[in-house]
Amino acid sequence: MRQSSALMRVEPAASSNEGGSAEIITTGARFRFLADGRIEADQRLPAPRACFVATLDVPPAPWRIESIDADRAVLRRDDVTAEVRDDSTVTLTAARHTDIRTEPSFAPDFSHWSDGRMIALDGRGGYGAYAADFVFDSSLGRVSARLPPTPGHVEWGFDDASPIRLAVFPPRPPDPRLLDWNIAHEGTPGAPFPSDDTIADAARTCRVLALHAYIWRAAPWRLRVRPGRYFLRSNSWRSALHEPADSDALARTMATARRHGMKVVLYLSPRYSTAPDLFAEIARVLDTHAPDGLYLDGITALHGHAGLTQMEHVLRRTRALLGDDRLLYLHPGDEPYGTPLLPCPFLDAHADFVLRGSEGTGGRPLGTFLRHAVSGWNVSGSVGVWCHYGSQGTALSRLVPFERPPRADDIDVATRNHVRLWRRSRWGAAALRDFDARYGPAFAAMVRDERASSREPGDR
Secondary structure: OOOOOOOOOOOOOOOOOOOOOOEEEOOOOOOOOHHHHHOEEEEOOOOOEEEEEEEEOOOOOEEEEEEEOEEEEOOOOOOEEEEEEOOOOOEEEOOOEEEEEEEEEEOOOOOEEOOOEEEEEEEEEEEEEOOOOOOOOHHHOOOOEEEHHHHHHHHHHOOOOEEEEEEOOOOOOHHHHHHOOEEEEOOOOOOOOOOOHHHHHHHOOOOEEEEEHHEOOOOOOOOOOEEEEEEOOOOOOOOOOOOOOOOHHHHHHHHHHOOOOOOOEEEOOOOOOOOOOOHHHHHHHHHHHOOEEEEEEEEOOOOHHHHHHHHHHHHHHHHEEEOOOOEEEEOOOOOOOOOOOOOOOOOOOOOOOEOOOOOOOOOOOOHHHHHHHHOOOOOOOOOEEEEEEHOOOOHHHHOOOOOOOOOOHHHHHHHHHHOEEEEEEEOOOOHHHHHHHHHHHHHHHHHHHHHHOOOOOOOO
């Protein structure tokens, strides 16, 4: 079973020549491995262009394509191995310490560097370079990385114990079915299930109903008596076994939403759940309750940030369990590296919708943050949703979640930067009317622009 979105693959048309070069094509990228040690990467989406060049400090040697299928291709030359994945990434390892220099083939509008990881983007895409989890520590001699003053240029060192992963963005096209889908978020501690009238009202403008954690029974008391803003609440997100707080209400809610043409996604948190086998529990929830998808709230460890390896494992396994027809709505916060400015778009690409912004803007202007760290447009290919009430990032907002409707200028800056906004009945009837009146036309204009500029995968 494939563990990635059907929208991504390694193409079968690999090639090599007598000069020792090799070429691998994925949905989103074209990689040329040259015998002189250079790796040239081109974007294929939204239109072909040069993306980055990586230069290995190695003597000339031919590349050999050892294996290839829809998920990955493996190439070798002397002591260096390259693995190209369906998500338009290349992971490099080497039997001995090897230096590499990477530089973009475009002028980035946005770049960010943190602890051996870097992303560089403009409005048409970009690239990222990521050191291995837990091994970025130059004092140990495991990984070294130097950031030159030019944005997007990095000098690295890697080996078998500390691989480097290079990524082309976007790794896949947007799913045209989802561009005009909005999300209604419902569920509070006192009212975990929305009324039929609330669902009918939401269905006028939304195609997805996301039900929050309170639909599940409360976690055991030993998991609930914890300091913090959720002290003594149900803490349902910590459940090992996700059983409905009210089975009849859940069935009614799902039936009503579907009767109004909505898809229903159910809350589950890989970060907080105490299930001994997370994937068995995900499979059980899917089989027992038959939702149209899942709303995953947090993936990696709360403290220490287990990073890319764990996040990728969970997302690929969950995507495989969901299949291609059910939705994956992801809320990764500042994952996988503990900063909202350093997402991994090749991970987000496994999701249909990605909610970001709950950890603030990282000090960047709001428009810049939304366009490059939240929007999936020409970045991951997924649909980016803004968790707007958390984006001020103040100490108080982290302790007390101020639920508020987006202001008029929030709506304008979001839609201008290809970002969606959720809808929530707890804002109140007047706020919902104002939101619908402002957001509806702005959203429609954004979707028209995205559809007009969408291209199929290819080199034309």
